[in-house]
Each structure stands twice: as structure tokens, then as C-alpha cells.
Amino acid sequence: MAQETFNATGKRKESVARVRIVPGSGKVTINQKPMDVYFGRPVLRMVVNQPFSVTEMENKFDVLVNVHGGGVSGQAGAIKHGISKALVDYDEALRPALKKAGFLTRDARTVERKKYGRHKARKSTQFSKR
Structure with missing residues (x-):
């Protein structure tokens, strides 16, 4: 019998992460690499481990992640x-703490988004009074 896995998708900025958690020892693998690497x-x-610390579930799940897009913070x-x-x-009982x-x-x-007639989204050309 295979272990029960729990899948979810997370998003932030341009990044999309497909997450699978499996009961285990707390090993986190991101794109086939250890989290430390x-x-x-x-x-x-610390950001990645925050949900476990809030719910007091540290070292109870192995996490397998495929993530693409964006930068490291996203x-x-x-x-x-x-x-x-x-x-x-x-566990639905963890919802209030996470929420x-x-x-x-x-x-x-x-x-x-960048607008036309401007250098960036809000930066404009220098104003000249005369």
C-alpha cells in the first residue's frame, strides 16, 4: 500500500509551485535538490518552513516541490x-491557524505594467516648466 500524499498548488508573483507532502522525516526537496542547496x-x-512551525508539524512530512517562474523570493x-x-x-483542523x-x-x-509615454510603470520624463 502506497503512502498517502497530499497535493496542492501555490502561487506568488510569477511563480507556481506544485507541492506534494508525504508523512516522513521532514526532508524538503525542491526541483530534485535539497532545500539547503x-x-x-x-x-x-525560514519562509518555506513557516507553515510547519505555525501548525507545530515540523519533521512530520517530506515535501516534494516542482516550482518554476519568477525569482527566488517569489x-x-x-x-x-x-x-x-x-x-x-x-487536516482541516489546521485551517484556522494557517488562515x-x-x-x-x-x-x-x-x-x-509599464505604461506608454513613461519610462517604467510610474516613472515619467523630467518635468520642464519652460
Whole structure:
């Protein structure tokens, strides 16, 4: 009999993470690499582990992630979102804690589009009075 897996998709900025959690020892694998190798900065590793620390489920699940798009910060946020949704699939009783921490809400902030007649989204040419 195969172990029960819980799947979810997390998104942040341009990043999309497909997350699968399996009961295990707490090993996190991102794109076939250990988390320590994939995310060099400790802050990003902390972001990925936040759902487990909020729900007090550290070292109870192995996490397998496929993530693409965006940068490292967006990818870490997408993984956090996906892990949170997968934990709710595992146990609905964890939902209030994750909801209170704001991990189940998709962060809708994305890059504002560039407008014509401007250098960037909001930066304009220098104003000349005369």
C-alpha cells in the first residue's frame, strides 16, 4: 500500500509551485535538490518552513516541490502557499491557524505594467516648466 500524499498548488508573483507532502522525516526537496542547496539564504528557508512551525508539524512530512517562474523570493512564497494548502488537505483542523497567519491567502501583489509615454510603470520624463 502506497503512502498517502497530499497535493496542492501555490502561487506568488510569477511563480507556481506544485507541492506534494508525504508523512516522513521532514526532508524538503525542491526541483530534485535539497532545500539547503536550492535556497542559499536562510530567510528563504525560514519562509518555506513557516507553515510547519505555525501548525507545530515540523519533521512530520517530506515535501516534494516542482516550482518554476519568477525569482527566488517569489518561489519561496509560492512553496509556502502550496505547503499551507496541502496541510489543510491533510487536516482541516489546521485551517484556522494557517488562515490567521495569512498563509492560505494568495498574495495578489504583482509587478505593475509599464505604461506608454513613461519610462517604467510610474516613472515619467523630467518635468520642464519652460
